[in-house]
Amino acid sequence: MATTTVSPPAPGAAVPGRRRRTPLARRxxxxxxxxxxxxxxxxxxxxxxxxxxxxxxxxxxxxxxxxxxxTGLDNYRELMADPQVARSLGNTVYYTALHVPLVMLISLGLALLLKRVGRLQGFFRTVFYLPVMTPAVAVGILFLLLLNTQDGLINRGLALVGIDGPSWTTDPDWVMPGIVLMSLWSLGSTVIIYLAALQNVPRDLYEAASIDGAGAWARFRHVTLPMISGALFFTLVVNTIASLQMFTEVYTMYFGNRQTQTSFNSDAATFYVIHLFQEAFQFLHMGYASAMAWLLFLIIMGITLVQVKLSKRFVYYEGEDQ
Structure with missing residues (x-):
């Protein structure tokens, strides 16, 4: 039986089945x-x-x-046994658990209201977004004054309705609620994202749901939420990551002012990144601080992967088979 010998292509010759890139494509x-x-x-x-x-x-x-x-893994072993690391990480997770749902719920409510404003929507959209542009240090100083126990504007407002305002900046039980209240100042970007998502929901879906007898709550649950679930998921991930790295505003309020430090002797405001910063630049434990940074990276990556995994059950994308 005769055999056929196939010789290799000559140098520079075109290979069958492979498209040569044109000079324009290379350029x-x-x-x-x-x-x-x-x-x-x-x-x-x-x-x-x-x-x-x-x-x-x-x-x-x-x-x-x-x-x-x-020193090998000594820094990581010390991390596992350091009570301050556990305390600061607990504060950070507690803040995240309060901050993220509140920001998402309030932002969605404001976006739904903005959608109904009409011609003034552009004005209010700008008003809600302006606080995002405020420097974080300025926000910390502003809320340190607003939350002041004696003459803070918030406690003065509560006093007008007969409520004795708490010690927001000194009482360990009220420090975290005060920080969460401060964090709501910059929810404007989330509002804008939700507003854009709401405006992209096809009106035909609402009309079809109304014809089928769906009320306002049913339309919101079965039409609005699925159609904006992508935006909800995006803000969930972004706000979670930002919350776990909370630093500037809290450090300005509780650790950047000597007068505040003398009147505040609690660990209630020690967030994980603040503790990392202190280890690195106050105590010069750079190796230990680097191990803390990598632990935070792994925690954020793990939480994000869980969120992405769960999103496949709750997030709807147009064009995908459900």
């Missing part, structure tokens, strides 16, 4: 890489590089002054 690819280069350099220099360095430092004892000394 466009070069320009694409050129425009991507600043981002790639920035990512390597300011994100990937520091993350690799932090991973190495988490395995060392480093105080900035002396060279790092390799």
């Amino acid at each position: 466009e690819a070069r320009w694409a890489w050129l425009f991507l280069a600043p981002w790639i350099v920035g990512f390597l220099a300011f994100q990937a590089g520091p993350m690799i360095a932090s991973a190495w430092l988490s395995l060392t004892e480093y105080d900035v002054i002396n060279p790092p000394e390799y």
Whole structure:
């Protein structure tokens, strides 16, 4: 039986079944890489590089002054036994559990109201978003004054209706509610996201539901919520990540003012990132702080993966088979 010998293609010859890139495509690819280069350099220099360095430092004892000394997993073992880490992480999770649902519920309610405003929608949209532009340090100082026990505006308002306002900044039982109240100041971005999602819900669906006899609550439950579930999921993930990294406003209120520090001797406001900051820049335990940072990274990644996994059951995307 005769055999056929297939010789390899000559150098530079076109390979059957493989499309050769045209000169225009190669030129466009070069320009694409050129425009991507600043981002790639920035990512390597300011994100990937520091993350690799932090991973190495988490395995060392480093105080900035002396060279790092390799200690293996000692920092991580110390993390597991440090009561301050557990306390600060508990405060952070508690704040997140209060903050995220409140922001989502209030923002959705405001977005539903904005949808009905009509011509003034643009004005109120701007009003709700302006607080997001306020610097975090300014927000901390502002709410330190608003929540003041003696002459704070919030307690004065409560006094007008006969309510004796709590000690928002000194009573450990009221510190966290005060911080959550402060955090609602910057919910404008979530409101805008929900408003955009609500405006994209087809009116035909509401009309069809009304013809079928659905009331306002049924239309909201069976039409509005499924159609904006993508936006709800996005804000859930983003607000959870932001809450677990809460730092600037709380540090400004409770740890950046000497007068506040002298009157506040509780750990109720010590968030995880604040404790990390203190270990790194106050006590110069850079290796230990790096291990804390990686623990927080793993916690955030784990929570996000769980949210993504659960989203497949609750999030509806148009064009997908349900």
